[in-house]
Structure formats: C-alpha cells, structure tokens
Amino acid sequence: MKFEYRKLSIVLIAIYSACMIFTAYELFQLPDDLVYGSQVLSAGDLKAAGPVFVKLYVVVGITMIVGMGALVISLNKRSSEVIYVEKKKSTRTQDGQGDGEDDENSHTLDISVIKDIVSKESDESRLAKSILTYICKHLDAGIGAFYTTAQEGDKRMVEMKASYALILGESETIRFEYGEGLVGQAALEEKTLIIDDIPEGYIKIVSGLGSATPTHLLVVPIKNGDKLYGVVEIASFTDLGKTDAEMVGAAFKQMTQKLFGTSKTVKNSETAEKEDSKDSEAEDKSGKSTKKEK
Structure with a gap:
C-alpha cells in the first residue's frame, strides 16, 4: 500500500x-x-x-x-x-514521560464487567474466551491467547484453552513446554514478560487488508493460590505496561476464584485433607493396637 x-x-x-x-x-x-x-x-x-x-x-x-x-x-x-489504518499507536507528550512507569498508558479495567461475565458462565473454556475477548478489545489488542497448565508424563506443559483473533482452526491447539518460547518461559519463572520490540515474524495480526507484526507483547502468568494455573499472551500495536499486566491478572483472578474458590478456601481444603489423612492413620494404628492386645 x-x-x-x-x-x-x-x-x-x-x-x-x-x-x-x-x-x-x-x-x-x-x-x-x-x-x-x-x-x-x-x-x-x-x-x-x-x-x-x-x-x-x-x-x-x-x-x-x-x-x-x-x-x-x-x-x-x-x-x-x-x-497505519491497522496500527493504533498511543502517543505521550514529553511532559508526561517522567511521571513513572505506572502512568505508561490510560487503560482502566472495569472489574464489575468481569464479575458479570464470570457470574453468567461456568464452563472453563467459554469463560476464558469471554474474559480474553473483553480484555483484548479493551486494550485495543490484535491477538490474545490463554493457556492452562498440563502434565504429559514428566513434562510440564501449557496448552492453549482460548484465543482471540488467532489464525488457528477450531480443532487445532498450541502447546509449550515450560521454558519453551516466551509463554513457556513465563510459566517456568512465573513472572510477567513485557516485550516492546517483537522480532519480525514472531506473530502476525491478519485482516482482510493484509498482515503485520505487532510491536508490543504482554505475557502474564495466572496463579491459583501458590500454584500456576495458566498464562495469558496478548499482542498489540499499542503500548502495554505493568498496569495492563495487573489488570489482566486481576481479570483472570476472578475466573480462578469462580472455578476453584479463593486461595484461603483452597488452603483450608488442603488442610482438611491432611487432617483427614492423619485421623485415618490414627484410626488404623488404634485398630492394630487393639488386635495385638486381644
């Protein structure tokens, strides 16, 4: 063009x-x-x-x-x-550059909308798809993907569960081992990755007018309590920073709370299971001691 x-x-x-x-x-x-x-x-x-x-x-x-x-x-x-019809670029004045990293963009997330989405859906895949779609549209992102953790023998994997505007058939999926690629690395380290200079050809945003490589990438690990639950990957032509990463984490935290309960509930259930196992062991020991006395 x-x-x-x-x-x-x-x-x-x-x-x-x-x-x-x-x-x-x-x-x-x-x-x-x-x-x-x-x-x-x-x-x-x-x-x-x-x-x-x-x-x-x-x-x-x-x-x-x-x-x-x-x-x-x-x-x-x-x-x-x-x-630049397909590339929305955010601009910052020179006066605003020294305001700190938290003011990198003006995106704000209405958590009440996420709560409304979570309350209406219980299926994991559809719920992830709805939240991902809302976030991508809110951040003006061109592509988004959500991965959940999986175990394949001795290999720890992350497998795509939902996507937004990704060139992928319904029957196809993407998997990464821990440490493989940026998604696998974020899963391995359980740390957010913010990339402002995506290598050419890493990922492309495609429309009816053609394709182009986005300029910014955000990879956010999602945790359920102390355990890694999944990873969110978002690519965009607009700036993505720490504030956006926090919003993504907060949105998917609503999903994990809906599916698994709060972190306190998880810990309490784990504690209850341990206590039940201890009680059963104690009962077994008392039963054995009774037999010996007889």
Missing part, C-alpha cells in the same frame, strides 16, 4: 509539473500571439499592457506553487493514513 501511493504521488506530481511548464510557456507566448498571431494588439499597445501581463504572470505563478504544495501534502497525508 505504501509503495502504490508513493508511486501515484510521483506520477501526479510529474503531470502537474508538466502542466505548469506548458502553462508558463503559453503565458510567455501570449504577447506574441496577441500581436503577431491574432493581431489583436499592436506593438505599441503591447508596451502599454506590460504591467497587466506581469500581474498575470505573478498570480498564475503563485497559484501553481500553492497548488503543487497542496498536492504534495495531501498525497503524503493520504499515504500515512493508509499505512
């Missing part, structure tokens, strides 16, 4: 320049045409009309220059709009 509009601008500027040269030639030939061609004026009249011709030359010259400038500016602006 960029090449086509640049090519068009060159052609139009060349045509306009040729018209300017032709018009200038005709203007300078006008006195001779009036005197010798059509004989409307005599040589004496031509001298008297000199100031009129000068004024005509100046007006036409200024008009041509202004027209050339307007054409160049218009074509350059049109080209810029076409190039």
Whole structure:
C-alpha cells in the first residue's frame, strides 16, 4: 500500500509539473500571439499592457506553487493514513514521560464487567474466551491467547484453552513446554514478560487488508493460590505496561476464584485433607493396637 501511493504521488506530481511548464510557456507566448498571431494588439499597445501581463504572470505563478504544495501534502497525508489504518499507536507528550512507569498508558479495567461475565458462565473454556475477548478489545489488542497448565508424563506443559483473533482452526491447539518460547518461559519463572520490540515474524495480526507484526507483547502468568494455573499472551500495536499486566491478572483472578474458590478456601481444603489423612492413620494404628492386645 505504501509503495502504490508513493508511486501515484510521483506520477501526479510529474503531470502537474508538466502542466505548469506548458502553462508558463503559453503565458510567455501570449504577447506574441496577441500581436503577431491574432493581431489583436499592436506593438505599441503591447508596451502599454506590460504591467497587466506581469500581474498575470505573478498570480498564475503563485497559484501553481500553492497548488503543487497542496498536492504534495495531501498525497503524503493520504499515504500515512493508509499505512497505519491497522496500527493504533498511543502517543505521550514529553511532559508526561517522567511521571513513572505506572502512568505508561490510560487503560482502566472495569472489574464489575468481569464479575458479570464470570457470574453468567461456568464452563472453563467459554469463560476464558469471554474474559480474553473483553480484555483484548479493551486494550485495543490484535491477538490474545490463554493457556492452562498440563502434565504429559514428566513434562510440564501449557496448552492453549482460548484465543482471540488467532489464525488457528477450531480443532487445532498450541502447546509449550515450560521454558519453551516466551509463554513457556513465563510459566517456568512465573513472572510477567513485557516485550516492546517483537522480532519480525514472531506473530502476525491478519485482516482482510493484509498482515503485520505487532510491536508490543504482554505475557502474564495466572496463579491459583501458590500454584500456576495458566498464562495469558496478548499482542498489540499499542503500548502495554505493568498496569495492563495487573489488570489482566486481576481479570483472570476472578475466573480462578469462580472455578476453584479463593486461595484461603483452597488452603483450608488442603488442610482438611491432611487432617483427614492423619485421623485415618490414627484410626488404623488404634485398630492394630487393639488386635495385638486381644
């Protein structure tokens, strides 16, 4: 698209320049045409009309220059709009750069909307899909994916559970071992990754107009209590920072609380299971001691 509009601008500027040269030639030939061609004026009249011709030359010259400038500016602006139609870029003023990392963007998340989504859905896959879709639209993100942890023999894996605008068939899925790629690395370290310079070809956002590599990537581990539950990956053309990562974590925390309860509930259930096992062991020991006495 960029090449086509640049090519068009060159052609139009060349045509306009040729018209300017032709018009200038005709203007300078006008006195001779009036005197010798059509004989409307005599040589004496031509001298008297000199100031009129000068004024005509100046007006036409200024008009041509202004027209050339307007054409160049218009074509350059049109080209810029076409190039970035799929790429929303956030801008920051120089005065706002020193406000701290937490003010990197103006995104805010309405947690009540997430709670409403969670209250209406109980299926894990559909719930993850709904939350991911809301977050991606809220952050102006082009692609999103949600992975849950899985065990395959001795291998710890993360497997895609839901996606947003990803080029993937319904029957297809993506898996990463812990430590494999950025998603696997985030799962291994259980730390958020914020990438501001995505390598070309790492991931592409595709639309009917073409494809492009996003500029920002956010990979957030999601925990259920002290255990890793999953990983969220979001790619965008807009800035993504720590505030966005916290919002993603808070949104999916609502999901884990719906599916597994709060962290306190999880710990209490684990404690109850341990106490039950201890009680059963004590009962077994008392039963054995009774048999020995008999």
